[in-house]
Structure formats: structure tokens, C-alpha cells
Amino acid sequence: MRVVALVHWYVPFHNAGSETMLHTLLRALVDAGHEAHVVTTSQEEGEAEYVHQGVTVHRAGALGTVPELLDTLAPAALVTHHQETPHASQYGRTRGVPVIQLIHNDMQHTRVWLHKRPALAVFNTLWIERELARYNVPRIVVHPPVHAAEHATSPGELVTLVNLNAHKGGEILYELAKRMPDVKFAGVIGGHGEQVIRRDVPNVEIIPHTPDMRGNVWARTRVLLMPSVYESYGMAAIEAMCSGIPVIANPTPGLVESVSWAGTFADRGNLDAWVSAIRSLILPDRWTAASAAACERVAELDPRPELARWVTAVERLEGEGQARGVRNRR
The missing domain is CATH 3.40.50.2000 (Glycogen Phosphorylase B;)
Known part of the structure; x- marks a missing residue:
């Protein structure tokens, strides 16, 4: 056929x-x-x-x-x-x-x-x-x-946002980075939408658009941010979770369905909640528990x-x- x-x-x-x-x-x-x-x-x-x-x-x-x-x-x-x-x-x-x-x-x-x-x-x-x-x-x-074996790798150290358009949270990334100058962030140039690219926030690295998310993004990421206005599902979240990378997300219906019980949710407009969630998840014990939950959720999504x-x-x-x-x- x-x-x-x-x-x-x-x-x-x-x-x-x-x-x-x-x-x-x-x-x-x-x-x-x-x-x-x-x-x-x-x-x-x-x-x-x-x-x-x-x-x-x-x-x-x-x-x-x-x-x-x-x-x-x-x-x-x-x-x-x-x-x-x-x-x-x-x-x-x-x-x-x-x-x-x-x-x-x-x-x-x-x-x-x-x-x-x-x-x-x-x-x-x-x-x-x-x-x-x-x-x-x-x-x-x-x-x-999402086939876990195609995405899984050893996580890195960055707090990452994938796709720097405004609806995905481009400006939010820079604001969080300014509030947390001791934390290293990354923004990945996305495949659609006008990208919000700034070079004046020293603890934000801009990663080019890439077909190799495992090598260029997940291998460098410790926590994924998804403060999107709208996500019908949120495939990037599941790809990240294949490596045990915890996800902090705005509770859109799609992200609630995909990330489910394994995610950390914070309203997009409440930046204090995002700062608190990041601070919590980068602690070794908290990260280990959240990472295990992420892997368990991925197994449910075979x-x-x-x-x-x-x-x-x-x-x-x-x-x-x-x-x-x-x-x-x-």
C-alpha cells in the first residue's frame, strides 16, 4: 500500500x-x-x-x-x-x-x-x-x-526552554534567568513562530534549531520548562522525560494529559511559583525522585x-x- x-x-x-x-x-x-x-x-x-x-x-x-x-x-x-x-x-x-x-x-x-x-x-x-x-x-x-530508546540519554545541567516564540514562553525564560543568576539556562530555537532571541542575559545560552535533540538538548538539560499558552499535547515534555528530565509546565489540557502525575505544574503568570519549582527540582534528592517519576510516566506512554x-x-x-x-x- x-x-x-x-x-x-x-x-x-x-x-x-x-x-x-x-x-x-x-x-x-x-x-x-x-x-x-x-x-x-x-x-x-x-x-x-x-x-x-x-x-x-x-x-x-x-x-x-x-x-x-x-x-x-x-x-x-x-x-x-x-x-x-x-x-x-x-x-x-x-x-x-x-x-x-x-x-x-x-x-x-x-x-x-x-x-x-x-x-x-x-x-x-x-x-x-x-x-x-x-x-x-x-x-x-x-x-x-515517542520511542524512549530514541531519546534517552544522560541529562545535563541546564534549565531549558524549547522554542523561543512568545507563546511558548520566550520572554519568561529571560525573566526567570534574571531572577536566578546563579542558575544556567538554555533556550532552543524552535521550528515555528517568531523567536525571541536575546543576548543580554549572560546565564542564558541560545541553542540553534536542531534535528538532534538527544545530543544537542537533552544531554545538556536537567529541568525542562514548558510555560506555553497552548499545548495540545507537549511532545517535547515526553521526549525530555525519556531521559528522566523533570518537567515544569503550565497546566494546559494537553500537558495535564501528557505529563500527568509526573509533572510539576505552575501557572504561566506566576513567576514566583516557577522560581520556587526550579529551586526545588535542582536539589539532588528532589531531582532524583522527580526523575524516577518521569521515567515511570514514559513507560506508561508506550x-x-x-x-x-x-x-x-x-x-x-x-x-x-x-x-x-x-x-x-x-
Whole structure:
């Protein structure tokens, strides 16, 4: 079975949570013996065509128009998310190809796109699936898959924020660092959003955007900060916890679902609470207990059962399509 994803960006050049989740889903199909391709519409980096961990990526524009590329690839199913959803839905309708929508949030544009009635909606959390329950479409829940062995390493010494855009907490990082000049902080340039980059806070190191989070970020991090305005899930938190890195988070519904009982929660606007939580977690005894809790929570989030359900759901679409073709020929 050949599955094609139509998206704006892809790994390893854009490594935000949506792209990382999509790649892991496609890898699961490849591991199950299927063929996975990606057509990108906005990506300028990389070769016109390249293979990343078994998934073949084609850059539209460099290789032709989107419909031409999709026609050439002849997908049995078309996966999409974010702004390419309307285009994938239109292609699917005109070509008779089932469309799979990955649902990463509960925002208004997502609600509009669900009216396109995909053949399958894949929700990244239980809370979003409940929030959008009134949309009567075939559905499964697959939490953003994180394979612990791919992320685990020995933690470092930095208090780290991943993605320096304002909504993720860029300005908060610098304010916390100024209040705690004896603590070393780091800010990792993210894959989306305008980055808040300052060089005037001496105890904040800026780490470039990187596809090697294990080597360049987790191996240097002792505590992860997630003071985000909105996180539908918070994959970075789980990736960090694979190394036993404790997480301090703003209690968004997604972070409460992902980090759960193993996290430390503080309201985004209460900086005193964040200072107190950091001071507590960098103490050796407290860190050791929180680190063990993080590892235990990761074990609870073993992605293999949900990935197996994903593969089965996609394979079922091909079977349904073949059955429709038989009926249409009668």
C-alpha cells in the first residue's frame, strides 16, 4: 500500500511536534511493509527528492505541481494536516482517494476542516477528541508517539526552554534567568513562530534549531520548562522525560494529559511559583525522585499499541477502497 502525505514542511528540516508525529506515523507504515511518501509545498531546504528513515520526500515546485506529483505517486490514501488540509481534501474528492486528517489542536480552522469529512480523523489526545466529539467522522486517538530508546540519554545541567516564540514562553525564560543568576539556562530555537532571541542575559545560552535533540538538548538539560499558552499535547515534555528530565509546565489540557502525575505544574503568570519549582527540582534528592517519576510516566506512554491501531486503520481504508471498486465494476 502506498500512502502519501501532503504537508507544508517535513523533517529533518522542520522538527516541530506536528512534523515529528507525522514522520513517526509514516515510519510505522514503512515498518509494516507499506510505502510512504511526502509531498511538501513550502519547504525550500534539502534536495528536490530525498529519503529520510525510509520515507521518501518530494518538494513540490522543484519537481512539478502538487496535483502532478500526487497523480504520479498514485496514493492509496492521502494524509494531511494544518493548512494543506483543504487542498488534500479537494484532491481526494476529485480523485476518489481517502483522506486522513491529523488533528493536532481544537482551534477554529481545525473545526472548519473537519467539515471536509475525512475518511479518518486521527486525534492526538483524548481531550481534543472529546472537545470535537460532535463531528461525526471515523476516528482514532494516537498520542504523539515517542520511542524512549530514541531519546534517552544522560541529562545535563541546564534549565531549558524549547522554542523561543512568545507563546511558548520566550520572554519568561529571560525573566526567570534574571531572577536566578546563579542558575544556567538554555533556550532552543524552535521550528515555528517568531523567536525571541536575546543576548543580554549572560546565564542564558541560545541553542540553534536542531534535528538532534538527544545530543544537542537533552544531554545538556536537567529541568525542562514548558510555560506555553497552548499545548495540545507537549511532545517535547515526553521526549525530555525519556531521559528522566523533570518537567515544569503550565497546566494546559494537553500537558495535564501528557505529563500527568509526573509533572510539576505552575501557572504561566506566576513567576514566583516557577522560581520556587526550579529551586526545588535542582536539589539532588528532589531531582532524583522527580526523575524516577518521569521515567515511570514514559513507560506508561508506550506508543506501540496506538501505532498498531493506526496501521490497522490505514490498511482498512485500502480494503474499503478495493471493495468499493469491486462493487462499482458490477
